[in-house]
Amino acid sequence: MTVLLEVTNLRTEFNARAGLVRAVDGVSLRVSRGECLGVVGESGSGKSVTFSSVMGLVRSPGRVTQGTIFFDGRNLRDLSSEEMRAIRGRDIAMTMQDALTALNPALTVGEQLAEVLEAHDETLPSSGSARRAAIRDRSVEMLGLVGIPSPDTRLRQYPHEFSGGMRQRIMIAIALACRPKLLIADEPTTALDVTIQAQVLELITDIRERLGMAVVLITHDLGVVAEHCDRVMVMYAGQVVEEGPTDQVIGQPRHPYTRGLLASIPRPALRGQPLTPISGQVPDLVGLPPQCRFHSRCPLARPECLVEVPMRDAGPGRRARCLRLEDVE
Numbered sequence: 001m002t003v004l005l006e007v008t009n010l011r012t013e014f015n016a017r018a019g020l021v022r023a024v025d026g027v028s029l030r031v032s033r034g035e036c037l038g039v040v041g042e043s044g045s046g047k048s049v050t051f052s053s054v055m056g057l058v059r060s061p062g063r064v065t066q067g068t069i070f071f072d073g074r075n076l077r078d079l080s081s082e083e084m085r086a087i088r089g090r091d092i093a094m095t096m097q098d099a100l101t102a103l104n105p106a107l108t109v110g111e112q113l114a115e116v117l118e119a120h121d122e123t124l125p126s127s128g129s130a131r132r133a134a135i136r137d138r139s140v141e142m143l144g145l146v147g148i149p150s151p152d153t154r155l156r157q158y159p160h161e162f163s164g165g166m167r168q169r170i171m172i173a174i175a176l177a178c179r180p181k182l183l184i185a186d187e188p189t190t191a192l193d194v195t196i197q198a199q200v201l202e203l204i205t206d207i208r209e210r211l212g213m214a215v216v217l218i219t220h221d222l223g224v225v226a227e228h229c230d231r232v233m234v235m236y237a238g239q240v241v242e243e244g245p246t247d248q249v250i251g252q253p254r255h256p257y258t259r260g261l262l263a264s265i266p267r268p269a270l271r272g273q274p275l276t277p278i279s280g281q282v283p284d285l286v287g288l289p290p291q292c293r294f295h296s297r298c299p300l301a302r303p304e305c306l307v308e309v310p311m312r313d314a315g316p317g318r319r320a321r322c323l324r325l326e327d328v329e
């Protein structure tokens with residue numbers, strides 16, 4: 001499979017009152033065309049900031065200060081904000097955790113879909129009425145694709161007229177309207193009930209297979225990862241700590257943090273369980289010394305772990321950031 005997104009050594013910092021917060025520190029990752037990468041980790045581990053950085057959506061006081069972000073052969077960090085705007089929506093789309101705040105309350109769903117299509121769909125006819133008709137047809141098709149009944153009438157309604165699950169679907173419809181090569185879905189099912197959660201995820205997987213799109217699924221739910229992702233990346237305190245094929249990482253985790261995450265969840269009930277592992281807390285990201293960040297919570301920690309730990313080979317297609325990998329079997 002060819003690589004679609006390749007991020008190398010990404011660092012994103014926030015200038016906060018308490019000091020410089022290194023929310024993302026040396027993150028490298030790859031997403032191949034058509035594959036689904038799961039991204040897991042406790043709250044505050046840097047999942048959203050990593051992918052907001054990829055999208056060029058980090059706002060002041062935040063800033064990407066290091067690294068390359070190659071997408072489809074171009075380093076996105078070299079592009080102007082206008083070029084990035086063109087890529088967002090057309091090539092890469094991101095759905096946010098909260099559909100209500102991501103959607104514009106003042107515009108109908110049809111107007112919001114039309115806005116995206118107007119900006120990015122180069123296949124639309126150029127003349128007035130034919131163009132309007134094509135936009136309408138495409139919008140109805142997109143709402144149909146995400147399972148909104150009576151899309152014709154629903155296009156004229158505003159976001160508040162839809163249920164939470166429907167709003168998630170609409171956000172996905174808008175994200176998919178221009179058939180992006182990559183969909184980044186940030187907690188696509190938070191705040192949805194279990195049945196709707198399953199439907200939204202099925203929908204993303206189904207569309208992924210039909211359109212050959214790559215997906216990054218950011219989630220707290222390892223059951224969701226097990227069911228939908230080819231590979232998984234585990235983040236801790238701004239760094240990737242383990243990465244590899246989903247079945248292997250979940251079946252035989254190598255990093256003590258991943259083991260902790262999994263040990264806290266009874267296996268048959270992998271799905272729907274919150275990630276509340278291991279005692280202790282994620283370290284404060286201000287002024288962290290260059291050493292293993294999991295050290296203070298790690299059952300295997302030794303004094304020699306107080307050094308900067310690189311990602312290491314952990315088996316075929318697998319890597320983990322731990323000096324004691326050989327002892328974790």
Ligand SMILES: Nc1ncnc2c1ncn2[C@@H]1O[C@H](COP(=O)(O)OP(=O)(O)OP(=O)(O)O)[C@@H](O)[C@H]1O
Binds near residue numbers: 041042045062
């Ligand atoms: N605007 C900001 N100002 C200062 N620090 C920020 C800001 N936004 C994010 N951060 C820092 O970045 C860290 C990582 O945040 P991020 O939202 O990426 O975590 P996450 O893993 O996606 O968490 P969650 O699962 O809760 O969404 C936060 O803990 C916080 O320290």
